[in-house]
Amino acid sequence: MPHAAPADPPPLDDRLRVRRALSSLDPLERRLLEAAFYQGLTHRELAETFNLPLGTVKSKLRRGLIKLRRALGEP
Amino acid sequence: MKHPHELLPDYAMGLLDDDARERVESHLAHCPACSGEVRALQEAYYALPLALDVPASSRRRSRGLVLLVAAVAAGLLLWFAIPAYRQLQLEARILALLAEPGTRVETLRAADGRFLGRVVVASRGEAVFLLAAPPPPGQVYQAWGHTEAGPVSLGVTGGRILRVRVSGFQAVGVSLEPSGGSPRPTHPLGRVPL
Helix, strand or coil: CCCCCCCCCCHHHHHHHHHHHHCCCCHHHHHHHHHHHHHCCCHHHHHHHHCCCHHHHHHHHHHHHHHHHHHHCCC | CCCCHHHHHHHHCCCCCHHHHHHHHHHHCCCHHHHHHHHHHHHHHCCHHHHCCCCHHHHHHHHHHHHHHHHHHHHHCCCECCCCCCCHHHHHHHHHHHCCCCCEEEEEECCCCCEEEEEEECCCCEEEEEECCCCCCCEEEEEEEEECCEEEEEEEECCCEEEEECCCCCEEEEEEEECCCCCCCCCEEEEEEC
16 A cells, blocks of 8 residues: 655645635636536536637636646645 | 647646547656646646635534535435536535535645545545546546555545545545455555544
8 A cells, every 4th residue: 555645734724825826817717627627517518608719718728727737836 | 749738738637538638648658747747737726626615704604504414414425426527516515524624635646646636534524535537447446444454445436526434544545446346455546644
C-alpha cells in the first residue's frame, strides 16, 4: 500500500487560497468551469446551456483553468 | 508529436474526444514536462470544491435544515456512488459538508506523488472522493476503510465520485479493481489518514 501523503495545510487556508485564486477569473470563466466540474457538461452542452458560441466556451474554459492553475502556483 | 500545450487544459478537465485523448496520453507517457503541467491543471480543477461556502448570514439560518438533511441522508444512504453527470447534488452535499465544523479536504496522491484527486472528510464520518479521471474501461474505483484488522470495502464506482461512510477507520483509501470490485484491494492507488 502506498504511504499516505503528507498532511495538507489547514483546510481554511486552503479554501481561502482557492477563493482568492478564483477571484482572478472573470465571472463567465468561473461559471463555465464550475458547470463543467459539477455537472460534467461537454463543450457542446455548455454552449447550449450558456447560449454561447462553441469557440467561446472552449477558449473561456481553457483560459479559466490556466488562470486558476497559475494563481494557485506550482504544487 | 510536439508538445500539445493547447490540449492539456481540456485533457485535464476530461473534455477531449477519444482520438485527441489518446494522442495526448501517448505524448504524456514520455514527456515529464507536460505530465507535470497536467498534474498542476488537475490539481487546480479539483480545487474548485474548496471554494464552496455558504455566506455567514445564511449559514446560521440554514444550519438546522442542513443538519436535518444530513441526518436523513446519513440514515437512508449508508454509502452510494453518485452517477457521473448528476453532480448538482454533489455540489449541494459538499457545500453542506464544508459548512460543518471540522470538515477538511485532503489530497489523494499515488506513492510516486501523482495527483489522484481529493477527499472531503467530514468529522461526522462521511467522505466524498473526487477522483481526477474516470477509471479505465472495465475497471472501477473501490474505496476502503483501513483498520488494524485490514481493509474494509466501502463501495465502488465506475465514475469519478464516491461518497462513503468512514467511521472507525484509521485511514481511507482508493484502489483500482475489476468491474464489480474485489474482496481486498488488488491495485491500491493511495490513501489519506483520518
